[in-house]
Amino acid sequence: xxxxxxxxxxxxxxxxxxxxxxxxxxxxxxxxxxxxxxxxxxxxxxxxxxxxxxxxxxxxxxxxxxxxxxxxxxxxxxxxxxxxxxxxxxxxxxxxxxxxxxxxxxxxxxxxxxxxxxxxxxxxxxxxxxxxxxxxxxxxxxxxxxxxxxxxxxxxxxxxxxxxxxxxxxxxxxxxxxxxxxx
Numbered sequence: 001x002x003x004x005x006x007x008x009x010x011x012x013x014x015x016x017x018x019x020x021x022x023x024x025x026x027x028x029x030x031x032x033x034x035x036x037x038x039x040x041x042x043x044x045x046x047x048x049x050x051x052x053x054x055x056x057x058x059x060x061x062x063x064x065x066x067x068x069x070x071x072x073x074x075x076x077x078x079x080x081x082x083x084x085x086x087x088x089x090x091x092x093x094x095x096x097x098x099x100x101x102x103x104x105x106x107x108x109x110x111x112x113x114x115x116x117x118x119x120x121x122x123x124x125x126x127x128x129x130x131x132x133x134x135x136x137x138x139x140x141x142x143x144x145x146x147x148x149x150x151x152x153x154x155x156x157x158x159x160x161x162x163x164x165x166x167x168x169x170x171x172x173x174x175x176x177x178x179x180x181x182x183x
Contacts, residue, residue, distance in 0.1 A: 002054055002064040006071055009047040013040050013075070017083055021090040037083060044075050048129065055137055066149035069133060073126030077118045108172040112164035119160040123153045 016039040024033030051068040055061060091097025103111050127150065134143045 002051060002059075002062065002068060005047060005050050005054075006064065006068050009043050010071070012043045016040050016043065017086055021086060024087075025090050025094040040079060040083065041075075044072050044079075048072055052133065052136055055133055061133070061137055061143050061145050063145050063148065065133060066130060066146045069129035069146070070122075070126045070149060070153065072129055073124075074122040076125050077122035081118070104172045105174045106171060109164070109167045112167045116157075116160050116164045119157050123157050126153055 016036050020033040020036030020039075022033075023029045023036055027033075047068055051065055055065060059065075085100075088097060088100055092099055130146050130149055134140075134146050137143050137146075
């Protein structure tokens with residue numbers, strides 16, 4: 001049941017964003033678009049509430065409950081960035097907006113370290129949500145499925161740090177600009 005809720009919330013998250021961008025760029029209804037996009041965090045709140053109610057009603061804690069906590073943490077940390085990416089992409093496609101920038105060199109390295117900070121925020125947020133769900137269940141013997149997520153979160157953070165360190169040591173090459181010389 002909880003896995004279906006996570007999938008439904010993910011679909012709902014992207015549905016309100018796409019509908020908001022459609023309203024903004026196709027229908028030219030900027031206010032409606034903003035309202036629809038603003039509903040995305042509400043979907044996370046609904047998922048958190050439904051997960052807590054499901055656990056509180058006596059359901060056994062499963063890995064899917066932990067996945068809901070991790071989803072919420074990463075949605076909080078990366079949600080704004082994903083919406084901004086979607087907005088730029090929609091703007092470029094339907095409103096002649098600027099293209100997405102491809103970073104290189106030091107700019108890409110800095111972006112990697114910003115992602116480390118976002119992933120750290122997502123990890124901390126997910127951990128706090130997991131703590132809350134474990135507290136809600138109240139029985140440590142029934143929460144091992146939730147506690148297993150701590151190690152997974154550390155692995156995710158570790159991969160992000162290794163990625164950033166690798167681009168700190170070996171930066172992405174600067175873009176080559178082809179300039180035609182006219183004689």
